[in-house]
Amino acid sequence: MSTILESSRAIPFRQVLDPTGKVVDKDLMPKLTDDQLRELMRRMVFIRVMDQRAIKLTRQGRLGFYAPVAGQEASMIGSEFATTKEDFILPGYRDVPQLLFHGWPMYQWILFSRGHQHGSDMPKDVNVLMPQIIIGAQYVQTAGTALAFKLKGEKRVAITYTGDGGTSQGDFYEGINFAGAYQVPAVFVVQNNQFAISVPVRLQTAAETLAQKAVAAGIPGVQVDGNDILAVYAVVKEAVDRAREGGGPTLIEAVTFRFGPHTMSGDDPTRYRTKELENEWEQKDPLVRFRNYLQSKGLWSEKDEEAAMEESKEAFNDALKKADAVPKMTIPSLIDSMFEVLPDSLKAQRAEYSEKEEA
Amino acid sequence: MAQMTMIQAINNALDLELARDKNVYVFGEDVGQNGGVFRATDGLQKKHGKDRVFDTPLAESGIAGLAVGMAMQGLRPVAEIQFFGFVFEAMDEIAGQATRMRYRTNGRYTCPIVFRSPFGGGVKTPEMHADSLEGLFLQTPGCRVVIPSNPYDAKGLLISAIRDNDPVIFLEHMKLYRSMRMEVPDEAYTLPLDKANVVREGTDLTVIAYGAMVHTALKAADELEKTKGVKAEVIDLRSINPIDIDTIVASIKKTHRAVVVQEAQRSAGAAAEIIAQINEHAIYYLEGPVLRVTPPDTVYPFAMIEDEWIPTPERVLSGMNKALSL
Numbered sequence: 001m002s003t004i005l006e007s008s009r010a011i012p013f014r015q016v017l018d019p020t021g022k023v024v025d026k027d028l029m030p031k032l033t034d035d036q037l038r039e040l041m042r043r044m045v046f047i048r049v050m051d052q053r054a055i056k057l058t059r060q061g062r063l064g065f066y067a068p069v070a071g072q073e074a075s076m077i078g079s080e081f082a083t084t085k086e087d088f089i090l091p092g093y094r095d096v097p098q099l100l101f102h103g104w105p106m107y108q109w110i111l112f113s114r115g116h117q118h119g120s121d122m123p124k125d126v127n128v129l130m131p132q133i134i135i136g137a138q139y140v141q142t143a144g145t146a147l148a149f150k151l152k153g154e155k156r157v158a159i160t161y162t163g164d165g166g167t168s169q170g171d172f173y174e175g176i177n178f179a180g181a182y183q184v185p186a187v188f189v190v191q192n193n194q195f196a197i198s199v200p201v202r203l204q205t206a207a208e209t210l211a212q213k214a215v216a217a218g219i220p221g222v223q224v225d226g227n228d229i230l231a232v233y234a235v236v237k238e239a240v241d242r243a244r245e246g247g248g249p250t251l252i253e254a255v256t257f258r259f260g261p262h263t264m265s266g267d268d269p270t271r272y273r274t275k276e277l278e279n280e281w282e283q284k285d286p287l288v289r290f291r292n293y294l295q296s297k298g299l300w301s302e303k304d305e306e307a308a309m310e311e312s313k314e315a316f317n318d319a320l321k322k323a324d325a326v327p328k329m330t331i332p333s334l335i336d337s338m339f340e341v342l343p344d345s346l347k348a349q350r351a352e353y354s355e356k357e358e359a
Numbered sequence: 360m361a362q363m364t365m366i367q368a369i370n371n372a373l374d375l376e377l378a379r380d381k382n383v384y385v386f387g388e389d390v391g392q393n394g395g396v397f398r399a400t401d402g403l404q405k406k407h408g409k410d411r412v413f414d415t416p417l418a419e420s421g422i423a424g425l426a427v428g429m430a431m432q433g434l435r436p437v438a439e440i441q442f443f444g445f446v447f448e449a450m451d452e453i454a455g456q457a458t459r460m461r462y463r464t465n466g467r468y469t470c471p472i473v474f475r476s477p478f479g480g481g482v483k484t485p486e487m488h489a490d491s492l493e494g495l496f497l498q499t500p501g502c503r504v505v506i507p508s509n510p511y512d513a514k515g516l517l518i519s520a521i522r523d524n525d526p527v528i529f530l531e532h533m534k535l536y537r538s539m540r541m542e543v544p545d546e547a548y549t550l551p552l553d554k555a556n557v558v559r560e561g562t563d564l565t566v567i568a569y570g571a572m573v574h575t576a577l578k579a580a581d582e583l584e585k586t587k588g589v590k591a592e593v594i595d596l597r598s599i600n601p602i603d604i605d606t607i608v609a610s611i612k613k614t615h616r617a618v619v620v621q622e623a624q625r626s627a628g629a630a631a632e633i634i635a636q637i638n639e640h641a642i643y644y645l646e647g648p649v650l651r652v653t654p655p656d657t658v659y660p661f662a663m664i665e666d667e668w669i670p671t672p673e674r675v676l677s678g679m680n681k682a683l684s685l
Contacts (some may be wrong), residue, residue, distance in 0.1 A: 120465065122464065140423070141456070144424055339461065
């Protein structure tokens with residue numbers, strides 16, 4: 001057997017709960033209080049309801065760009081929960097839940113979806129960048145963000161996300177490799193939801209796991225059950241803690257599945273996914289698994305579930321109202337946001353639009 | 360005051376800014392211990408430390424992405440792309456990311472980055488070293504593109520570029536690195552990033568150039584005056600994004616004729632944009648069409664023919680004569 005194959009098989013697959021909610025790895029069980037466990041469930045329900053609502057509103061034209069998240073709640077919410085408010089998130093375009101729980105006001109997410117500049121004008125204490133559209137760019141920028149923390153002596157961590165398709169990009173590799181070379185406090189998460197739009201992960205690479213790509217950068221890589229929120233939390237928390245203490249970066253592959261289409265921009269998953277596959281993954285729904293676990297411990301009730309659903313609907317309604325009330329963008333204000341000191345040529349162009357508005 | 364080559368002036372500017380502002384970081388391939396492939400960063404790591412001046416893995420997108428991430432957290436990266444022909448590797452991080460950061464976050468995050476990079480022909484480099492790709496960044500909103508033609512400008516413009524709070528592409532012509540020495544003040548000084556410079560006064564014809572072509576244009580202008588007694592005014596643009604159209608128009612109001620000279624091939628570079636702006640702002644002062652002296656629309660040639668490909672003083676002179684006759 002070649003050593004290369006041995007190293008790929010050495011990538012651990014971590015799981016705390018099996019799909020029925022039974023504990024299979026007590027050692028990995030994270031130390032969370034009952035309140036924290038309930039909070040994780042509350043967040044998952046909140047996002048599942050929000051996702052359904054977002055899909056409807058997109059169809060009605062009240063939202064713009066939207067990449068559904070149902071199925072990936074555990075990997076998104078569990079990983080963000082392992083960070084602190086000072087840690088910096090560089091998300092991909094699907095990674096809205098992480099940003100919301102890191103402080104991105106919901107109405108600004110709605111504005112981002114619609115294509116309003118105020119959407120990505122983050123509040124001062126919210127340490128996130130807007131969702132990145134160029135797949136892989138967030139990875140190289142994460143290396144730089146984490147290097148800045150290291151150079152400034154700040155005990156902060158940069159965490160970033162991409163999908164399975166994104167691991168084929170050059171920037172994916174350059175990002176983890178730079179982070180390794182400089183031993184910066186970064187956590188790189190790959191959410192392997194099996195498909196990059198219509199292309200299955202087997203067409204991205206012959207590598208057995210995506211986590212083993214860490215070997216190319218000389219950094220630790222781990223594969224985790226991305227539908228098991230406790231395992232995701234535990235693995236990311238370990239990586240975040242190690243990064244914060246100067247232990248360098250980690251690559252984490254969370255194996256998961258998106259129930260919905262790639263985005264709401266006309267994608268139809270029945271063109272490339274079988275009903276059997278979808279059924280298989282529905283059995284692994286992260287909410288079912290964690291709900292079973294919490295109920296077995298007497299920590300979650302029907303009433304809790306309803307309260308979380310109601311909270312989600314209300315928050316969305318409030319956010320929509322607030323988003324609707326934000327003034328329209330203007331061309332002069334776009335021009336003003338290009339530079340600190342506008343070149344004369346842009347000043348002249350600004351004047352053309354200002355005249356129009358005054359007329 | 361000291362006599363400096365352009366490479367020394369650049370080194371001096373980096374040295375002064377590293378000392379002045381602890382947020383300035385200089386990095387790229389071989390810029391640390393080696394001091395850069397052209398010695399632009401010679402001695403800086405030793406003086407300012409391995410944290411401030413450091414080498415990177417060999418990956419341009421990684422370098423540019425590193426700069427974007429650092430800049431977002433309040434640092435002021437001066438990132439080197441070893442040769443500007445390699446910028447295609449970093450195109451997204453520069454044109455797709457850094458230049459858009461202020462706009463896309465409405466100022467919440469900015470990218471006060473200087474991307475330094477050598478370019479330019481006439482020194483027999485291998486492929487993809489000499490190409491004039493500045494036009495790509497003239498077409499990129501959100502950055503400035505600065506191209507100095509002499510040691511004094513290089514120092515003042517680089518210091519301004521480092522202090523600017525938006526991305527600046529700072530292009531250094533390889534042939535000019537050591538081709539001349541000039542008196543350069545020892546202390547830090549700045550030059551405006553958006554302003555052209557009239558390097559030769561004249562009354563009969565305006566010649567607009569940047570980079571090494573400034574010197575070619577000056578030679579041609581001297582020859583024109585010597586042979587025909589015609590006085591050409593030569594403008595060194597210094598910046599091609601933005602273009603200082605006011606200085607150009609003021610000159611054309613005097614001379615009524617103009618020629619644009621560039622080392623980039625005909626439909627690249629800044630010439631077409633300059634002529635379009637002249638049409639918008641100065642057409643009634645013109646007595647003839649504004650002509651371009653440029654290489655042909657081919658890829659940058661193999662070394663043995665580059666001296667014929669790049670505009671020579673003779674070709675510029677011939678372009679000037681044609682402009683005077685139309």
